[in-house]
Amino acid sequence: MRARVFVTLKPSVFDPQGRTIADALHSLGYSSVEDVRQGKYFELDLATTEAAQARALASEVADKLLANPVIESYRVEVE
Amino acid sequence: MKIAVIVFPGSNCDHDAYHAATDVLGESADLVWHKDADLKGADVVVLPGGFAHGDYLRTGAMARFSPIMREVQAFASRGGPVLGICNGFQVMLEAGLLPGAMLRNRDLKFLCEHVHIRVEQIDTPFTAACRRGQVLTIPIAHGEGNYFAEPDVIARLEKNRQIVFRYTTAGGEVTEAANPNGSAASIAGICNEARNVVGLMPHPERACESILGSADGLVIFQSVMQSLKSGALVGGTRQA
Secondary structure, eight states: OEEEEEEEEOTTSOOHHHHHHHHHHHHTTOTTOOOOOOEEEEEEEOSOOOHHHHHHHHHHHIIIIISOTTTEEEEEEEO | OEEEEEEOTTBOSHHHHHHIIIIITOOEEEEEETTOOOOTTOSEEEEOOBOGGGGOSSTTTTGGGSTHHHHHHHHHHTTOOEEEETHHHHHHHHHTSSSOEEEOOTTOOOEEEEEEEEEOOOOSTTTTTSOTTOEEEEEEEESOOEEEOOHHHHHHHHHTTOEEEEEEOTTSOOOSTTOSSOOGGGEEEEEOTTSOEEEESSOGGGSSBGGGTBOTTHHHHHHHHHHHHTTOOOOHHHHO
16 A cells, blocks of 8 residues: 655744745745645555555654654555 | 764764864764764764764654664763764754754755854753853854754753753844844753753864864863763763
8 A cells, every 4th residue: 555644844833945935936926825834745655455554554654753743743645 | 081973974074073082182082883883982972963864854863773873872871971063963853862853944044154152051061161151152054953842842941951052142142133043042052851961053073273263162072071080970881
């Protein structure tokens, strides 16, 4: 199965890169883009056919390595 | 005094630390490869600056899996003095030796300049020879030195007097303009609760000779020499 892990900065954490991207979009005329938050995306190929197992494994590696819980949170999708 | 300077793939201030320890201070030092499993009887461990493991994923994130880090963790938990400089500080945060995390600098620029830091605490092995409130001129060189921790963690650091260095003006005043990277509470360096593990973003090892623009970093290394001689330090490999 494939798991997708989306890692984003927690809402309480300022994202200077996202802000700069938003500013760039505004200078391109996209004034309706109110805010941008930048994150990371991981695709994990897993040797399991069980969705629950895949989700648990992806969450475990996100907790241990892919995300830093001090500043980041994550979301897992499996297919 | 014997210093172990840990060398990760991508470390690039390891020789600066080695030079400061040996050529400037006349002490003995070893460069210890990250795959080694032995600190070679060191009294002090330095995690140097650079880009350990290419800073892949996050700064310092991979280095905590290097075999030598088990020894560094054990050394630190025995009370041995450990100094993390710049990327070494980032490694400490990822390894859980110190609380918090680093974000990109507030203005996204890589900053390479001399800054002023005020010594807030002098009861750590790396500040014992300082005066409280002493302002040091030390260079920084980082893109991700914007220290972050949740407000309750910052409050705990304040309460436990774990904020060891803050960015200030030359006169020792904490101002927003004197905070180069946006760090919470102008934090330039912190220690653990036991006070033997200290991490800071500025580079004292690059400020040990006046020809380099400042010799203010010497006092950090003199502090740990003094602490070891006075027997103020417990733990470490020698005492274990």
